[in-house]
Amino acid sequence: MSEKKKYERPVVTKLQSGIMNKFGSGPAVSVLESIDGVPIKDLHAKYGSPLFVLSENTIRSNQRNAYRIFKNRYPKVQFAWSYKTNYLNAVCSVFHQEGSWAEVVSEFEYDKERKLGIPAEQILFNGPDKSAAALTKAISEGAKIHIDHFDELYSITGICERSQLKAHVAIRVNMDVGVYPQWDRFGLNYENGEAWQALKRIAANKRLRLVGLHTHIGTYMMTAEAYRIAATKLATLAKSLRDEFDVTLDYIDVGGGFASHNTLIGQYLPAEEVVPSMEQYADAIASGLKQGSFKHDEMPMLILETGRALIDDAGFLISKVIANKRLSTGRRAIIVDAGVNLMFTSFWYKHKISPAQPISAHAEDAVIYGPLCMNIDVIRDGILLPTLNPGDSLVLHRVGAYNMTQWMQFITLRPNVVMVMSDGTVELIRKAETLESVSENEVLPEQLRAKRT
Numbered sequence: 001m002s003e004k005k006k007y008e009r010p011v012v013t014k015l016q017s018g019i020m021n022k023f024g025s026g027p028a029v030s031v032l033e034s035i036d037g038v039p040i041k042d043l044h045a046k047y048g049s050p051l052f053v054l055s056e057n058t059i060r061s062n063q064r065n066a067y068r069i070f071k072n073r074y075p076k077v078q079f080a081w082s083y084k085t086n087y088l089n090a091v092c093s094v095f096h097q098e099g100s101w102a103e104v105v106s107e108f109e110y111d112k113e114r115k116l117g118i119p120a121e122q123i124l125f126n127g128p129d130k131s132a133a134a135l136t137k138a139i140s141e142g143a144k145i146h147i148d149h150f151d152e153l154y155s156i157t158g159i160c161e162r163s164q165l166k167a168h169v170a171i172r173v174n175m176d177v178g179v180y181p182q183w184d185r186f187g188l189n190y191e192n193g194e195a196w197q198a199l200k201r202i203a204a205n206k207r208l209r210l211v212g213l214h215t216h217i218g219t220y221m222m223t224a225e226a227y228r229i230a231a232t233k234l235a236t237l238a239k240s241l242r243d244e245f246d247v248t249l250d251y252i253d254v255g256g257g258f259a260s261h262n263t264l265i266g267q268y269l270p271a272e273e274v275v276p277s278m279e280q281y282a283d284a285i286a287s288g289l290k291q292g293s294f295k296h297d298e299m300p301m302l303i304l305e306t307g308r309a310l311i312d313d314a315g316f317l318i319s320k321v322i323a324n325k326r327l328s329t330g331r332r333a334i335i336v337d338a339g340v341n342l343m344f345t346s347f348w349y350k351h352k353i354s355p356a357q358p359i360s361a362h363a364e365d366a367v368i369y370g371p372l373c374m375n376i377d378v379i380r381d382g383i384l385l386p387t388l389n390p391g392d393s394l395v396l397h398r399v400g401a402y403n404m405t406q407w408m409q410f411i412t413l414r415p416n417v418v419m420v421m422s423d424g425t426v427e428l429i430r431k432a433e434t435l436e437s438v439s440e441n442e443v444l445p446e447q448l449r450a451k452r453t
């Protein structure tokens, strides 16, 4: 029995040639039928829709590539995976297998790292909220604590005095790197001398071992020059520490914040054309560190806490079209089964989107809505797409960073997450939530259990 052809409502659209239009360059939708050789329709059939898909190969090659680029410019390089960017155990484990340490910003993330069997000495413990219990654990296990404020310094000093333990500490430094608004809410300021005050106190305290300096100047930084300034300022502090207190640091940590290839909403040109390359970031940092004029045997290790730039393009969200409709203005709308509850980054990125099946030649401007009963559930406002039918599959690209940590359990359940492994097999790395798993922590008071009369 042959399937009845679906009716396609005819629409008149202006021809789009390859030139720039108001959405940037060209109607560039291309079809993506498989991820690392695995057909998307097979992934849907086995794991449902929507479905997050991560590529092990891409994570590994991004990490290796970044390491090689930095290592070509500076002799001692260490990466530390930013857990909050994506802390699924499988993802963290790939990074750890590649030699990365862990950059954590909460006790929860700290414990997650420990549970994966990674030593505490490989933890860089950042963030403004470290409880006394968390600090005590970090001190006794030998993690590297990046001090955010003076009150934290006093807590650490107190714990060390009471426990007779020695803490491995660094300070987080905030500074003017020529990018505004300045991120000055984390750490201690360079320009006003606060950072130096803290370093003096640490250097004078026998229970504290000053191991490094840290900064994280911002995120999605569009200029490599900011990193040259940051590295220069940290190298200058390191030099002063050596000259004045004879302290040699183990490391200088310039944090994360390199832009991924996602294009920001409001950005006209595609990200690939405007964001610095990894080479440019690395050149800038290596050149800044030279200002420390370190002796060869005293060169601090360079630590990078790169997050989004290493994982964004390793993540895909495959979704299905629920319906097509026309808005009151006549504008085309498409409803898909993945909403902003899963795609937090839709609020700031114009994600690349591909149909996962052959497409017709004509394209029409559309707005893509998620399935939520919430007006702001917009996956993409303004994209030229070919005709799509209910049940067709759409792939959202470069969703590996932050979506799988900032997602919300709102209205729908979180879906499966799979990883396409380097050997071509597919592994389920996070099971879809169920009513039971989501309700697990709820408690219904006894007096509310009675049936209605």
Ligand SMILES: *Cc1c(COP(=O)(O)O)cnc(C)c1O
Binding pocket: 082, 084, 085, 103, 105, 126, 216, 218, 219, 220, 255, 256, 257, 258, 305, 306, 307, 308, 309, 401
């Ligand atoms: C979030 C964060 C990172 C990673 O930032 P990206 O912009 O994803 O590279 C690194 N270091 C610290 C301290 C962070 O808070």
